[in-house]
Amino acid sequence: MSSRDLVLIALFAAxxxxxGMIPPVTIGFLPVPIxxxxxxxxxxxxxxGARRGALxxxxxxxMVAIGLPVLSGGRGGLAILAGPTAGxxxxxxxxxxxxxxxxxxxxxxxxxxxxxxxxxxxxxLVGGIGVVYLFGTLWLAYAKGIALPAVLIGQLPxxxxxxxxxAIAALAxxxxxxxxxxxxxxx
Amino acid sequence: xxxxxxxxxxxxxxxVDIRFSACSLSYGERRVLExxxxxxxxxxxxxxxLNGSGKSSFARLINGLQVPSSGMVTVNGIDTAADPAAAARxxxxxxxxxxxxxxxxxVADDIALGLTSRGIGKAQAAEQVGxxxxxxxxxxxxxxxxxxxxxxxxxxVALASVLVTEPSLVIFDEPTNQLDLRNRRKVADAIHGLDxxxxxxxxxxxxxxxxxxxxxxxxxxLIADGAAAGVIRAYEQVAA
Amino acid sequence: xxxxxxxxxxxxxxxxxxxxxxxxxxLVGIGLAFLHSPWVLGGALVIxxxxxxxxxxxxxxxxxxxxxxxLTVLLLGLATAWFESPLAxxxxxxxxxxxxxxxxxVTATSEIADMMAxxxxxxxxxxxxxxxxxxxxxxALGLALRFAPEIAxxxxxxxxxxxxxxxxxxxxxxxxxxxxxxxxxxxxxxxxIDARGLRGHKASDR
Numbered sequence: 001m002s003s004r005d006l007v008l009i010a011l012f013a014a015x016x017x018x019x020g021m022i023p024p025v026t027i028g029f030l031p032v033p034i035x036x037x038x039x040x041x042x043x044x045x046x047x048x049g050a051r052r053g054a055l056x057x058x059x060x061x062x063m064v065a066i067g068l069p070v071l072s073g074g075r076g077g078l079a080i081l082a083g084p085t086a087g088x089x090x091x092x093x094x095x096x097x098x099x100x101x102x103x104x105x106x107x108x109x110x111x112x113x114x115x116x117x118x119x120x121x122x123x124x125l126v127g128g129i130g131v132v133y134l135f136g137t138l139w140l141a142y143a144k145g146i147a148l149p150a151v152l153i154g155q156l157p158x159x160x161x162x163x164x165x166x167a168i169a170a171l172a173x174x175x176x177x178x179x180x181x182x183x184x185x186x187x
Numbered sequence: 188x189x190x191x192x193x194x195x196x197x198x199x200x201x202x203v204d205i206r207f208s209a210c211s212l213s214y215g216e217r218r219v220l221e222x223x224x225x226x227x228x229x230x231x232x233x234x235x236x237l238n239g240s241g242k243s244s245f246a247r248l249i250n251g252l253q254v255p256s257s258g259m260v261t262v263n264g265i266d267t268a269a270d271p272a273a274a275a276r277x278x279x280x281x282x283x284x285x286x287x288x289x290x291x292x293x294v295a296d297d298i299a300l301g302l303t304s305r306g307i308g309k310a311q312a313a314e315q316v317g318x319x320x321x322x323x324x325x326x327x328x329x330x331x332x333x334x335x336x337x338x339x340x341x342x343x344v345a346l347a348s349v350l351v352t353e354p355s356l357v358i359f360d361e362p363t364n365q366l367d368l369r370n371r372r373k374v375a376d377a378i379h380g381l382d383x384x385x386x387x388x389x390x391x392x393x394x395x396x397x398x399x400x401x402x403x404x405x406x407x408x409l410i411a412d413g414a415a416a417g418v419i420r421a422y423e424q425v426a427a
Numbered sequence: 428x429x430x431x432x433x434x435x436x437x438x439x440x441x442x443x444x445x446x447x448x449x450x451x452x453x454l455v456g457i458g459l460a461f462l463h464s465p466w467v468l469g470g471a472l473v474i475x476x477x478x479x480x481x482x483x484x485x486x487x488x489x490x491x492x493x494x495x496x497x498l499t500v501l502l503l504g505l506a507t508a509w510f511e512s513p514l515a516x517x518x519x520x521x522x523x524x525x526x527x528x529x530x531x532x533v534t535a536t537s538e539i540a541d542m543m544a545x546x547x548x549x550x551x552x553x554x555x556x557x558x559x560x561x562x563x564x565x566x567a568l569g570l571a572l573r574f575a576p577e578i579a580x581x582x583x584x585x586x587x588x589x590x591x592x593x594x595x596x597x598x599x600x601x602x603x604x605x606x607x608x609x610x611x612x613x614x615x616x617x618x619x620i621d622a623r624g625l626r627g628h629k630a631s632d633r
Contacts, residue, residue, distance in 0.1 A: 001563065002617070003617040003618075003620045003621050003626060004613055004614065004617040006563055006566065006567055006570075006617070006620075006626075007570060007612075007613040007616045007617045007620065008610060008613045009567055010566075010567040010568075010570035010571045010574070011570070011571070011574055011578075011609050011610060011612065011613055011616075012609075012610070013567070013571045014570070014571040014572075014574045014575040014578050014609075015578055015605070015606065015609055017571070017575050018575055018578045018579045018582055021579060022582070025598075036598060036602075039598075039602075043602070043606065047606065047610075059564075059567050059568065059571060062546065062564070062568065063568065063571065063572075065542070065546070066537075066539050066542035066543055066546065066568075067431055067432045067433055067534040067535075067537065067539060067542060068431060068432070068539070068572075069432055070575075073495065074491070075492075075495070075496075076432055076534075077432045077492070077530065077531060077534030077535075078449075078452060078530035078531070078533050078534045079492070079493060079496065079527045079528070079530040079531040079534060080496070080530075081530065082452070082456060082523075082526040082527050082529075082530040083496045083499075083500070083523060083526075083527045083530075084496065084499050084500050084503055084523055085496070085499065140503065143460070144503075144519055144522070144523055145507070145515060145518060145519040145522065146503045146504075146506070146507050146519050147506060147507040147509075147510035147511045147515065148510075149506075149510045150503060150506030150507050150509070150510050151503075153506070154502070154503065154506065168598050168599050168602070171599050171603075172598075172599060172602040172603045172606065175603035175607075176603050176606050176607055176610075179603065179607040180607045180610055180611055182610065
């Protein structure tokens with residue numbers, strides 16, 4: 001790994017920690033406030049690519065594990081990694097990886113703006129929502145013994161906010177690609 | 188600043204030998220530095236020129252951050268292209284913005300990292316860190332958080348973090364660029380009192396005005412080379 | 428700025444080495460998954476809660492650390508009781524709470540530096556396989572802690588700049604600027620790492 005990759009990974013993990021300190025936003029029709037932090041998964045994949053994006057979140061989990069309150073609302077410590085929502089947090093690593101994998105294959109610097117935004121949005125939807133929710137669900141239902149319907153219904157209020165995050169992340173990722181392209185591109 | 192830093196302490200074995208042999212540098216199609224053959228041995232060397240003249244690239248070639256596109260650069264006999272890590276150990280480098288080179292959260296930890304990453308034990312590293320902090324009169328900063336430091340304090344910490352590894356020479360890339368008058372003076376004193384050769388890239392002409400040798404770069408070429416006064420006059424003509 | 432969750436103290440749990448506590452947590456996590464009797468799990472909860480209770484943290488601090496999570500656990504437990512059986516809900520709650528309280532105690536009684544040393548040791552097998560360099564992990568962690576306050580400051584500056592121009596600070600405007608400004612630093616920081624020879628093995632990888 002080059003020193004530059006190492007620094008990009010560390011800076012992105014720090015950025016995600018900072019996103020956790022931004023107060024959550026309540027939007028009229030949404031039942032739960034939305035936090036900027038989980039958008040970091042989509043952004044990491046779309047901006048850094050699969051490998052570096054996933055490593056940035058591994059570093060974030062390491063920060064949580066050693067007792068730093070870097071998750072939204074000042075949460076941190078091993079309790080989080082043992083608790084009911086730990087599946088989502090581990091899912092962030094896989095989510096960033098899948099988002100990056102798809103973005104690297106779908107988005108080109110030569111494409112026009114709307115095309116790039118659509119590519120980023122699809123990648124973020126699959127990786128940032130699909131994969132993350134899958135991990136969260138499996139963890140709760142199978143590792144923790146929570147009834148599956150309860151898990152699925154419990155997730156619904158968050159879905160609308162997460163769809164909104166896909167849109168914001170896709171727009172942001174496209175702006176970053178124009179300003180400072182970093183995403184590896186594969187055929 | 189401790190008084191000891193003010194008087195030049197250079198001895199015979201402190202002198203370095205930097206050789207550029209037909210060295211050029213290009214980024215893709217763009218030629219940044221035209222082929223250059225040159226020998227540097229002075230204990231204080233200034234490098235001046237307009238923005239984009241190639242002076243920073245020249246400085247980076249010396250410690251292996253850049254390797255030449257053609258030709259060769261050696262520092263005390265070390266080929267920078269063959270062993271950039273060794274060249275970096277030989278020539279310490281102080282960057283323009285110190286906030287990006289002090290990379291651990293606590294001052295003493297950052298300075299120690301240069302030693303521990305070279306395999307020096309924790310206890311010995313702590314001792315050397317204490318010594319260098321005392322030398323700069325900044326012991327009080329040891330346990331401070333880096334992001335709380337002022338620009339001048341950061342620049343001194345950056346200098347300490349480089350000097351603690353005992354490089355044979357130190358390269359400064361526009362060290363006084365972002366400093367207020369008081370901090371500029373502190374850094375200028377530190378450079379003038381440095382106990383080893385220094386190469387200073389700067390727009391701050393007063394900083395290099397008494398240097399025995401100054402190089403002027405213009406559009407990728409070395410166009411003047413000599414004692415400070417004459418080269419600064421040439422620079423004023425180029426800039427006019 | 429990122430204050431640790433460590434709590435000073437001299438409880439027996441403080442004296443255990445961090446690595447041992449991490450190992451204990453992993454083993455308890457696996458062990459609890461095999462227990463199904465609410466009586467046994469209740470006993471496990473009492474035992475697992477002891478190290479945390481002995482810390483005598485004020486209630487407000489416990490609420491800050493664990494409040495939201497306990498609420499989530501209770502809600503999920505109630506939902507499970509509704510969909511499956513009251514017993515299943517109770518078992519899930521007890522199992523999660525026991526592990527969470529033990530984990531909270533490990534975090535509160537271990538200093539960051541000790542945890543870091545334990546993690547680095549745990550990574551040595553991976554280093555021997557050539558997957559990662561433990562030294563790089565420590566460096567990355569230090570970098571993240573060093574630059575998080577700067578990024579937070581930059582975020583505040585961007586919000587202030589928007590307000591000064593009479594604009595409402597929106598995520599979709601602020602985020603790209605924050606990300607680009609942050610990542611652009613990477614080149615220079617990486618050059619400094621190479622120039623200072625901080626990764627030992629090589630000066631340049633480009």
